[in-house]
Amino acid sequence: MSGDSIGKLFKVTNWGESHGPALGCVVEGCPSGLSLSEDDIQPFLDRRRPGQSQLVTQRKEGDKVRILSGVVDGKTTGTAISLMIENNNPRSKDYSEFAKLFRPSHADFTYQKKYGIRDVAGGGRSSARTTAANVAAGAIASKLLASQKIEIVSWVEAVGDIQSTMSPDKVTTALVESNPVRCPDSNVVNQMEEKILEVRKQGDTIGGVVRCVVRNMPLGLGEPLFDKLEADLAKAMMSINASKGFEIGSGFEGTKMHGSEHNDIFYKNEAGEVKTHTNYSGGVQGGISNGMDLDFKVAFKPVATLMQNQQTVDLEGNPIEYHGRGRHDPCVLPRAVPIVDAMTALVICDHWLRYRAYQS
Amino acid sequence: MSGDSIGKLFKVTNWGESHGPALGCVVEGCPSGLSLSEDDIQPFLDRRRPGQSQLVTQRKEGDKVRILSGVVDGKTTGTAISLMIENNNPRSKDYSEFAKLFRPSHADFTYQKKYGIRDVAGGGRSSARTTAANVAAGAIASKLLASQKIEIVSWVEAVGDIQSTMSPDKVTTALVESNPVRCPDSNVVNQMEEKILEVRKQGDTIGGVVRCVVRNMPLGLGEPLFDKLEADLAKAMMSINASKGFEIGSGFEGTKMHGSEHNDIFYKNEAGEVKTHTNYSGGVQGGISNGMDLDFKVAFKPVATLMQNQQTVDLEGNPIEYHGRGRHDPCVLPRAVPIVDAMTALVICDHWLRYRAYQS
Amino acid sequence: MSGDSIGKLFKVTNWGESHGPALGCVVEGCPSGLSLSEDDIQPFLDRRRPGQSQLVTQRKEGDKVRILSGVVDGKTTGTAISLMIENNNPRSKDYSEFAKLFRPSHADFTYQKKYGIRDVAGGGRSSARTTAANVAAGAIASKLLASQKIEIVSWVEAVGDIQSTMSPDKVTTALVESNPVRCPDSNVVNQMEEKILEVRKQGDTIGGVVRCVVRNMPLGLGEPLFDKLEADLAKAMMSINASKGFEIGSGFEGTKMHGSEHNDIFYKNEAGEVKTHTNYSGGVQGGISNGMDLDFKVAFKPVATLMQNQQTVDLEGNPIEYHGRGRHDPCVLPRAVPIVDAMTALVICDHWLRYRAYQS
Amino acid sequence: MSGDSIGKLFKVTNWGESHGPALGCVVEGCPSGLSLSEDDIQPFLDRRRPGQSQLVTQRKEGDKVRILSGVVDGKTTGTAISLMIENNNPRSKDYSEFAKLFRPSHADFTYQKKYGIRDVAGGGRSSARTTAANVAAGAIASKLLASQKIEIVSWVEAVGDIQSTMSPDKVTTALVESNPVRCPDSNVVNQMEEKILEVRKQGDTIGGVVRCVVRNMPLGLGEPLFDKLEADLAKAMMSINASKGFEIGSGFEGTKMHGSEHNDIFYKNEAGEVKTHTNYSGGVQGGISNGMDLDFKVAFKPVATLMQNQQTVDLEGNPIEYHGRGRHDPCVLPRAVPIVDAMTALVICDHWLRYRAYQS
Incomplete structure (x- = not known):
């Protein structure tokens, strides 16, 4: 709760703080x-790790994962898989200044205000460092999905007002990984x-937008009412630190269209499959995947920690000036890509297992 | 599942189809x-009902709600509340043509494809008519929240490319209800x-955008990891039929900003409360409400049913032409407003009860 | 909550009170x-209905079930099935006396004390009448299980200190239904x-014991830790009104045995299947079904409503005498049999769907 | 799932195997x-640890717990608490013989059969060693409950056919701990x-029975339908390894009584509280605690591992003889006591938080 x-059915329970002894998660439901x-x-984890280029924070997080349960002789046993990542730089005294103010x-x-107490070091539980465990869990989900030929590709589509117009069909993981921005558009x-x-x-x-497509999506994932596939995706994406928006298919732009333009017209392709000419639906109709690629975007705000003086208040609400310290991301986007990948994998994998349960 | x-903690279980004998929901957790x-x-329900103006469908849905359990002598007993709305026009033979094709x-x-069977009449379970039960449940949640002075106001901010620029602070329910569009901006x-x-x-x-603010929000609602308040709101909004996007606070536009502009600077107001000068956060920081107004938007695509000929395929995937019939909404936005209100109330009420459970 | x-995966949400306008449930997860x-x-429902013989209450409960959703043209659509049973004798003024005291x-x-309010009529939500909806849901689960050849048979094994010693293998539904006690042992x-x-x-x-066996149980239902098959069965049985105990296989008697007697020795039968000579395990080992019959018992206390004078207290705690009225069961056991059947069907069906989800 | x-609301997610690198759990919901x-x-953990006397296994399990998250400066932060216990003797080659047969x-x-694979070493996930993590979580729940003066006392009431008749009122933790059997009855x-x-x-x-009472129980814990307090207790107890039965209050013996004997008559005590003269209900009426002591029993079968030759089958179902090895419990009862304590604490703590959420 x-x-x-x-x-x-594919459930991840995340625990840990930025500067505690370790963080990790328990993955239930892996066959x-x-x-x-x-x-x-x-x-x-290496894809998510800081310090990969000048574009992101230079902090060193080793992020070595250990599997503590659920695997024997290199095979999953069907029981809970516990993953742990030890923190190399646990809680120190560096944060005493921040304890006195609200950034x-x-x-x-x-x-x-909620808890009457907080773990000041590195933001504690609120740190984006907690996403490391989700990325680790997502790796397991991805391996399961790969066995079904399902492919997830995310990339940076915008940084500030610089926007890629590359067609999603042309984006490959190789292109995404070809530069530190993780934008495939030269x-x-x-x-x-x-x-x-x-x-x-x-x-x-500076902020930006990550776009994600899921290829070879099976038909039929998602549930009619509240667990629509796009609803569960939206929740997963909006749970990522710094995300401020989610849209699927035509999204906010599509609200300006007429229905006669927006409707995705069905046709039968050469393989005899029913497909749509356009994909304004983003791969989901009535909450259920229609066999077209999933296609959605996530908005990320500019990182809050600046290397500048900023006004704020202390614990009593009195004005105080503060200056960010340490090594932080000027732009979270490149590192958000593997996190979006991971959260997508978790959602698809969960719905894939749900689909199996109910199929006749 | x-x-x-x-x-x-405040749980709604929705059942029913567009043209079945009835639809409704079970509301658990009302104190x-x-x-x-x-x-x-x-x-x-009357606010959501079709036929209120020329702008929306002229269908007549009586939508009379009955309380079947959980209330005695005009008071809730703390047990499950069952709400039922009988359909006046249950399944008929009108839909045989649609059974042969995919709109x-x-x-x-x-x-x-998912079920191997579908309820053709009125879209069955996929019909937006199922939202009537959510609106009924939302009414109960709203009454609980009103006792805490929490106020939810939604309105139509855009229809197609016509966009209101009215400040949210000036929007009142009276203004929203003063015209059939439910746009407060004259x-x-x-x-x-x-x-x-x-x-x-x-x-x-035509599509459009609904904006929602929640006033007198208590501090501290929302959970750190996956049940961030904005994540649960996003899920609830993306579960509404025809919604294609969700953004909170600065949303997609905020991705173009620098952190130095985007950060919401704290100050102490005259009542001694800590507030922020701007509200790019949309009332949520680290997944938890900060006492500012919640402020988010939902994108709705243009309705798919047109009173025009459209190409599509039959059950075997062969081309067939189809023409919408009956009375449908040219624009779902005015009727989406009470649905957004209701889903918001459900999410806030749930998190308010969760907050109570854990407070020391 | x-x-x-x-x-x-097979989920039942129950609503309603003894003397409200109706009671029912929503069944999710039926393929x-x-x-x-x-x-x-x-x-x-007819099996559970009162008034079937002199042994049980003579109240008339029509208990006509209506399917309100989830079924079209006689087939389930895979969406939520809403079941409703209207109460013929809704709330009356008969209960004003009982409002003043605690039976x-x-x-x-x-x-x-919990709610500060209660529905006095017929016990409201605490009435065993709420089990009618579970029996209705159990009927759907039973139909699904019958398609897998799984057979559930419950019967009255003891009334007070009168105990049947009939071997479970000889019990058939026909024998159980051959007399109003629902005891197959002549x-x-x-x-x-x-x-x-x-x-x-x-x-x-007077109280008694219901015994239940499940035949043609598939191997592998149940989960390692908390959702052991016997744990979920125990919860389901202990949620039935008036139940005070649950035991599986050797149960409380088995605690007196030595391990050398109690261990169920494996062998290969003529069909080449691994079975056990004895079944002290009751069909479950390590929380997971082993392919032997499930075999468990449920204890039911004597009904609390007596047609005698009894001492009790009024709302202020002062002594008051009270005398039961109306038509009540002298022994709940015969009518408990179909309820145990139903709850068993719900648990097995849920675990069967769970099994399908995870199978490779 | x-x-x-x-x-x-107070949720424990358990992970780990008998001979893996570690085991543990994530505790959510601690204020x-x-x-x-x-x-x-x-x-x-020390109470549960093996090797405390000749009556139990002589295995050495250090069972040193580490808190990995959720606590800062000696206080809980309200976020997930991760507990880990490293195994001193991880997987070895000792178990190769057992890999070939079914004990x-x-x-x-x-x-x-369920998984197509199993962790042979020490029983893997099916080992009672997994209860160590539950005991650790139970320690946190117990500390919370102690702040409410709620006291849980469990003890060994029977070993084989040797039965204590001591009145529960006279049992103290000190008496329970005064001997290695954990039976307070001299x-x-x-x-x-x-x-x-x-x-x-x-x-x-040899098997036996553990009895548990909970003193200073608050009124009002438990829910009407499926989450009755005794139902959740039954599930928790039946999830403990080797348990075969659960009964509350009068239990199976009570089925032999007449209602006129069995009804717990209310009276007002000197403090002005409504109590009952007898407690055949075991502290729960209608699924909700009534302020009397909770009183229930759990049956434990004799341990399956014998230091004797036993017949069984190999992986192909062919007969094979097997002889237990290592150091095992001749009687699980003394070590079951702290496990019953812990599981009880988890259930009560969960329902206490649920009560808080809904109280007006």
């Missing part, structure tokens, strides 16, 4: 017999990189 | 001792109305 | 394509019947 | 501000001890 779990070792998970647009104020990637370096130099930050 | 329930009768619920951008195709409401009548004349449809 | 639902009509459910060993006192059924009539004449009541 | 979690350190938990009345056969404790040593000498095992 305290909301540390996501999923029903038995899947080959699994730390080597399957580590590359996913703007962070969770300091809300945690203090027309804009340099501008994006310059923009990030520019705000970084100013001690400032 | 089939996803007919939403909420954990005992609340005054409640059908008269508390009916006005909410574009409806759920016909996905339901048929600068644009006439244009919106004309636009809707125009597309209606063409047998076409 | 208010506990009106049972099951995860599509099952033939289903009221005629499939009504016989199950011993009823729920009057606890409901009043050696003791007459004594049981006399005992019940005797306590009835005295205005008294 | 794979059933590794118990509780709704913030509770003083908590490993020192609060360790004594509970009688263990989970070897059912796990192999009239039978020596016989019990001799019995256990006798079966141990024979390489055999």
Whole structure:
């Protein structure tokens, strides 16, 4: 009820804080017999890890994952899989200054008011570091989905007002990984990189948009009322730190269209499958996947920690000035890509198991 | 697991189809001792009801709610409240033509493929008519929240590309209800109305955006990881039929901002409360309400049913032409307003009860 | 959270009170394509209905079930099935006397203290009448299980200290239904019947034990830790009104045995299947069904309503005398049999769907 | 869904196997501000630990608990608490013999059939060693309940056919802990001890009964339908390894009584509280606690591992002889006491938080 779990049949229970001794998660519902070792998970964590380029924070997080249960002789046993990532730099005294104030647009104020106490170091439970465990769980989900040929590809579509117009069909994981921005579009990637370096130099930050497509989606995933596939995706995406918006298919732009333009017209393709000419639906109709690619976007706000002086208040509400310290992301987008991938994998995997349960 | 329930402590289980004998829901978790009768619920249903103006469908849905359990002598007993709305026009033979084809951008195709069977009449379970039960449940939640002075106001902010720029602070329920568009902004409401009548004349449809604010929000609602308040709101909104996007606070536009502009700076107001000068956060920080107004938007696509000929396929995937019939909404926006209100009330009420459970 | 639902993949949400306008339930998770009509459910309700013999209450409860959703053209659609049973004799003024006191060993006192209000008529939500909806849901589960050849048989094994020693293997539904006690053992059924009539004449009541076996149980149902099959069965049985105990296999008697006697020795039968010579495990090992018959017992206390004077207290705790009225069961056991059947069907069906989800 | 979690508001997610690198659990829902350190938990684990006397297994399990999250500066933060216990003797090669056969009345056969794979070492996930994590979680629940003056006391009431007749009112934790049997009744404790040593000498095992009372129970815990307090207790108890039965209050013996004897008559005590003269209800009426002591019993079968030759089958179902090895419990009862305590604390704590959420 305290909301540390996501999923029903493929369920992840996340625990841990930024600067505690460790963080991790328990993954329930992975069928038995899947080959699994730390080597399957580590590359996913490495993609999320800070310090990969100048564009993101230079903090070093080793992020070595350990499988503590649910796997024997390299195979899943069907029981709960416990994943743990030890923190190399546990709680220190560095944060005493921050204990006395509420950083703007962070969770300091809300945690203090809700709980009467907060873990100051690195933001504690509110830190985006908790997403590392989700990425690890997502690696397992991804391996299951890969066995079904389902492919998830996310990329940076916008940084600030620099927008890629590349067709999703042309995006490959290789193109995404070909540059530190994780934007596959060579027309804009340099501008994006310059923009990030520019705000970084100013001690400032910038937001952006991640787009995700899921290919080879099976037909029939999602439930009629509240657990529509797009509803569960929206929840998963909006649970990522710094996300402020979600849209699927035509999204907010589609609200300006007429129905006669917007309707996705069905046809039978050469393989005899029913497909649609356009995909304004984003791969979901009536809450249920229609066999077209899933296609959705997630908005990420600019990171709240600046290397600038900012006004704020202390614990009593009195004005105080504060200046960000340490090594932070000028732009969270490149590192958000593997997180979006992971959360997508968790949702699809959960609904895939649900589908199996009910099929005749 | 089939996803007919939403909420954990305040839980709604929805059942029913468009043209079945009845539809309704079971509301669990309403505390005992609340005054409640059908008269508390009916006005909410009347707001959602079709046929209120030329802008929306002229279908007549009586939508008379009955309370079947959980209330004695005009007070809730703390046990499950069953609400039922009988359908006046249950399943008829009118739909035999539609049984043979898949209407574009409806759920016909996905339901048929997922279940191997579908209730053709009025879209069955995929019909937006199922939202009537949610509105009824939302009425109960709203009454509980009103006792806490929490106020929810939604309105139509855009129809197609006609956009209101009215400040949310100036919007009142009275203004929203002062015209059939449910747009409080006198600068644009006439244009919106004309636009809707125009597309209606063409047998076409148009989308738009609903905006919602929640005033007198208590501090501390929402949970750190997956059940962030905005994540649960996003899920609830994306579960509404025809919704394609959700954004909170600065949303997609905020991605273009620098952190130095975007951060909401804290200050102490005259009442000694900590508030923020701006509200790009939309009332939520770290997933938890910060005492500012909640402020979010929901995108609705243009309705899929057109009074025009459209190409589609039959059950075997062969081309067939189809023409919408009956009385349908040219624009779903005015009727979406009470649905957004209701879903918001359900989410807030659930988190308010969760808050109570854990407070020291 | 208010506990009106049972099951995860096959989920039943129960609503209603003894003397409200109606009671019922929502059944989620029934796969599509099952033939289903009221005629499939009504016989199950008829078995539970009062007034079937002198041994049970003479109240008339019509208990006509209506299917309000989830079925089209005689087939389930895969969506939520709403079942409703209208109460013929809704709330009357007969209960004003009982409003002033707490009947011993009823729920009057606890409901009043928990909720500050209670539905006096017929016990309201605490009435065993709420089990009618579970029996209706159980009918659907039974139909699904019958398609898997799974057979559930419950019977009265003891009334007071009169105990059947009939081997479970010899019990058939026909034998159970051959007499109003629902005891298949001709050696003791007459004594049981006399005992019940005797306590009835005295205005008294008597308890007893229901035993249940499940035949053709598939291997592998149940989960390792908390959702062991026997744990979910125990919860379901202990949720039946008036139940005070649950035991599986050797149960409480088995605690007196040595391990060397108690272990169920494996062997291969002629069909090449691994079975056990004895079944002290009751068909479950490590929480998971082993392919032997499930075999468990449920203890039912004597009914609390007596046709005798009894001491109790009024709302202020002052002594007051009270005398039961109306038509009540001198022994709940015969009518408990179809309820145990139903709850068993719900649990098995839920775990069967869970099994399907995870199978490779 | 794979059933590794118990509780709704106070939720425990258990992970780990007998001989894996570690085991543990995630505890959600502990309110913030509770003083908590490993020192609060360790004594509970020490009570459960093997090797405390000749009556139980001589295996050494260090069982040192670590708190990995959710606690800062000695106080809970309100976020997920991760507990880990490292296994000192992780998977070895000792178990290769057991990999080839199914031990009688263990989970070897059912796990192999359900999952197609099993963790042979020490029984893997089916080992009672997994209860260590539940005991650790129970320590946190107990600390919360102690702040409400709620006291849980469990003890061994029977070993084989040796039965204590001591009145529950006279049992104290000190008496329970005064001997290695954990039976507070000096009239039978020596016989019990001799019995256990006798079966141990024979390489055999023996079962028994644990009784539990909960004192200073608040009124009003439990829900009307499926989450009756006794239903959730039954589930929790039946999820403990080797348990075969649960009864509350009068239990199975009460089925032999007449209603006129069995009804618990209300009266007002000197403090002006309504109490009952007898407690055949076991502290629960209508599924809700009535303010009397909770009083229930759990049956434990004799341990399946014998130091004797036993017939069984190999993986192909062919006969094979097997002889238990290692150090095992001749009687699980003394160590079951702290496990029953812990599971009781988890259930009560969950329902206490649920009560808080709904109270007006």
